[in-house]
Amino acid sequence: MSSSDPVPTPVAALDAPLKKRDDMTKEEREEFDPLPYQWRQELGDVDVTVPVPKGTRAKDLDVKIxxxxxxxxxxxxxxxLEGELCKDIKVEDSTWTLQDQSSLLIHLEKVNKMTWWENVLTHHPKLDTTKIQPENSKLSDLDGETRGMVEKMMFDxxxxxxxxPTSDELKKHEALARFKAQHPEMDFSKAKIT
Known part of the structure; x- marks a missing residue:
């Protein structure tokens, strides 16, 4: 046989029935279907959708978050699916729901709302988070403290x-003006604000 001749396929391999997912070992399933779910994320949360057999009821599920x-x-x-999460979550704000008796939606609330996750479970393939293009957000989407910081930065x-003058410099000027009003006997001609 020369190197250009095709390699014969054993007849038994052609006749072997395809295994159903339920009949596969865990390793065979991971090789065949490495991610048994789909997921998406925002800066504050991650949503995982897991297909389940049609007709599944909530009481049939064993979900631990x-x-x-x-x-x-x-x-x-x-x-x-089972494993260690990529990052910590807020358990009290995370939930799961069964949709149309055919898919499980798991909502995970991130502890650190300023980082993108590379994957859901640490043993699954990683994304390059530097390529994530977030949607433009509105100030109204932000929590009060973050919104205040952003508005201050925009004003400054x-x-x-x-x-x-920036907002900090304006506060210093106002404080000096109040102090001058309270102490008219003092000379502030050489006062500098830093």
Missing amino acids: SKKALSVGLKGKDKI NQQKQLGK
Whole structure:
């Protein structure tokens, strides 16, 4: 046989029936279907959708959500997914719901709302998070403290561009003016604000 001749395929391999997913070992399932779920994320949360057999009821499911781990399966069967989460979550704000008796939606609330996850479970393939293009957000989407910081930064940037004092500098000027009013006997002609 020369190197250009095709390699014969054993007849038994052609006749072998395809295994159903339920009949596969865990390793065979992971090789065949490395991610048994789909997922998407925002800066604050992650949503995982896990397909389950049609007709599944909530009481048939075995779902465990903890700060650092996630486990999903059907009672009495191998786990569909199980492992350590990429990052910590807020368990009290995370939920799961069964949709149309055919898919499980798991909502995970991130502890750190300023980082993108590379994957859901640490043993699954990683994404390159530097390529994530987030949607433009509105100030109204932000929590109160973050919104205040962003508005202050925007104001200060605008003031600098106009050559005017920033919010911190305005506060210092106001404090000095109040102090001058309370102490008219003092000479402030050489006072500098830094």
